[in-house]
Amino acid sequence: MDRDRPDAEHLVVVESLSYPSGHSMSAMAFYGFLIYLLFHLKMSRFLRSFLVIFFVLVILDIGLSRIYLGVHYPSDVIAGFLGGFIWVAFCIILFNLIDLLRRRKRNNREMEENLQT
Known part of the structure; x- marks a missing residue:
């Protein structure tokens, strides 16, 4: 993963290597998980749709800005995405697993209480 940045003049100063784009990866991880959470909150369909579209556009804009600034190749941004x-998928699995274990523990506690009465 030791790839130099594009040779074009950069609009910002960067010293690190190019692959993958950390900004693109962070944007996808943060806003992607927010998108997932939006589907677990009670809100109007219009507001949810608006926020999902907005967050998707933010993710894409951050990736495109890295290419525009000349600090990443398109493949760097795609790899970051x-x-x-993958990080969002891991967090979703972990989030659901924790929720499942909490529910199982609560159900076991309720069953024990019912047996005692």
Whole structure:
């Protein structure tokens, strides 16, 4: 993963290597998980749709800005998006697993209380 940045003149000063784009990965991980959480909150369909579209556009804009600034190749941004997506998937699985274990523990406690009465 030791790839130099594009040769074009950068609009910002960067010293690190290029692959993958950390900004793209962070944007996908953060806003992607927010999108997931939106589907677990009670809100109007219009507001949810608006926020999902807004967050998707923010993710894409951050990726495109890295290419525009000349600090990443498109493949760097795509790799960042994929890495961020994998992180979101991992967090969703972990989130659901914790929720499942909490429910199981609560159900076991309720069953024990019912047996005692």
